[in-house]
Amino acid sequence: MTFRRHAMLCRLIALVGMILPGCRSAPDASDAASTYAESARWTNRLIVLSAASNSDPTFTTQRQRLRDIAPELVERHLLVVELVPGHGRFGDHSIDDRGVTTLQQRWDISSGGFQAVLVGKDGRAKRRWDVLFDPTEMNELIDTMPMRQDEMRIQARD
Helix, strand or coil: CCHHHHHHHHHHHHHHHHHHHHCCCCCCHHHHHHHHHHHHCCCCEEEEEECCCCCCHHHHHHHHHHHHCHHHHHHCCEEEEEECCCCEEECCEEECHHHHHHHHHHCCCCCCCCEEEEECCCCCEEEEECCCCCHHHHHHHHHHCHHHHHHHHHHHHC
8 A cells, every 4th residue: 555545544534533423412522622632543643732821922933833844744644733721723623621621631731831742643742842842853753753764664665
């Protein structure tokens, strides 16, 4: 199977995983946030940005640094998760404050101040920052991970 077909199949499986839970009676916010996290497992890495407010200067600067390297994030199957009260986002999905709290607890993130957590495809935290970081450092770390090494070998063959 080519890398593109494999990636497309993984995204389809993740999409089905997000749609099917929505078919049951309305899930609460923490269920939806957990569903997003589970659907990303084994498909996407996550960079989780958390702050007390959407106007936190460290948060806004880090978010912009990540936006500036969007193609590199896509190449590494990396989704950006923003855990900010009133402004929670999981990739393209909005999450409310209960969902923000659920995900902060999931990855042991304090609710005050800036924190960033790199989450691997296995769903576990791989690296934490409480200050601005260079996304190149994050990409270099990801590129040393065994699953990423496999992905790069497959991409090289395709």
